[in-house]
Amino acid sequence: MRSDEALLEAWNGGDTEAGEQLFDRYFLRLVRFFRPKVHGDIDELVQQTFLGCLESRARFRGDGSFHAFIFGIARNVLFNFYRARQRVDATVAISEISLHDLDPRPSAVLTERREQQILLESLRRIPLDAQVLLELHYWEGMTSAAIARVLQVPHGTAQTRIRRARELLAAEVERHAGGLGVAPPNFDDWAGSLREIVDRSP
Numbered sequence: 150m151r152s153d154e155a156l157l158e159a160w161n162g163g164d165t166e167a168g169e170q171l172f173d174r175y176f177l178r179l180v181r182f183f184r185p186k187v188h189g190d191i192d193e194l195v196q197q198t199f200l201g202c203l204e205s206r207a208r209f210r211g212d213g214s215f216h217a218f219i220f221g222i223a224r225n226v227l228f229n230f231y232r233a234r235q236r237v238d239a240t241v242a243i244s245e246i247s248l249h250d251l252d253p254r255p256s257a258v259l260t261e262r263r264e265q266q267i268l269l270e271s272l273r274r275i276p277l278d279a280q281v282l283l284e285l286h287y288w289e290g291m292t293s294a295a296i297a298r299v300l301q302v303p304h305g306t307a308q309t310r311i312r313r314a315r316e317l318l319a320a321e322v323e324r325h326a327g328g329l330g331v332a333p334p335n336f337d338d339w340a341g342s343l344r345e346i347v348d349r350s351p
Contacts, residue, residue, distance in 0.1 A: 153215035161206050172199055175219055181288065181347050182223050185258050185269065186248055186280070187230065194230060198223045217291065217298040224281055224299060231277070244278035251277070258350045264326075265346060268339050271321035279314035286311060287340030288347075 151159075151167075153174070159167035179198055183191040201222040209218050228243045231251050235243065243251075249270075256273060260266040272280050278300070285291045285299060297307035 157206055157209060157215050161209075168203070171202075171215075175199075177348075178289065179219075179223055181344070182220065182284070183227065184347055184350055185256055185272070185284070186227060186277075188252065188254060188257050194223075194226055197226045201226060213298040214295060216289070217295040220285060220289065220291075221299040221301070227281070228277075245276045247276055248273040248280065258347050260343075260346055265339070265342060267322060267325045268343060271318055271325055274321050275314065275317040279310070279317055282307075282311055283314045283318060287337070288344045 151170075153171065156167040156171050156174075160171065176195065179195045180191060183194045187194060198219065202219055205222070209215070231246075232243050234251075256269050258269060260269055272283070282296050282300065285296055286293075291299070293308045293311055294304050296311065297304045300307055300310070302310075
């Protein structure tokens with residue numbers, strides 16, 4: 150099976166079948182990326198991501214993974230989606246606003262257990278960029294180096310942001326759990342359980 154990078158190179162050379170294979174390979178992963186963050190039809194955002202990939206694929210030089218390349222585009226698509234609907238001070242960066250502040254409606258993802266609901270709501274209350282990088286790290290298995298490419302920041306900066314995002318999420322979980330007796334999350338455990346729920350959501 151050809152690598153993502155080999156498919157991209159072939160696609161860039163005019164092989165439309167290679168582009169279709171990349172689409173098939175990443176479609177469900179992009180659906181998972183957008184589903185917890187956007188209400189309504191997310192197919193359009195997935196299509197915009199692939200269109201962005203098509204338009205910028207010639208700029209991919211192979212100095213990072215295609216995985217990071219396409220999720221960097223997806224992140225930009227998500228930010229543009231909310232930037233177009235922004236009701237807050239235009240000087241405030243979308244990346245620093247939480248999903249709860251951008252759209253206070255509950256997540257469209259339905260959880261099975263109380264602790265999962267708390268975790269999902271807590272994710273929605275930390276800055277959007279912190280939510281994105283935690284999901285990429287725990288759901289997509291991205292290393293801090295790959296996340297640095299997504300964010301287009303130095304590796305050390307990405308490591309710092311991942312650590313800070315964990316701290317923010319842990320604080321939100323503790324605040325939401327209150328006296329409910331919900332144990333502090335093991336990040337690896339909640340990542341697996343929430344990913345499965347997101348994947349099964351309609």
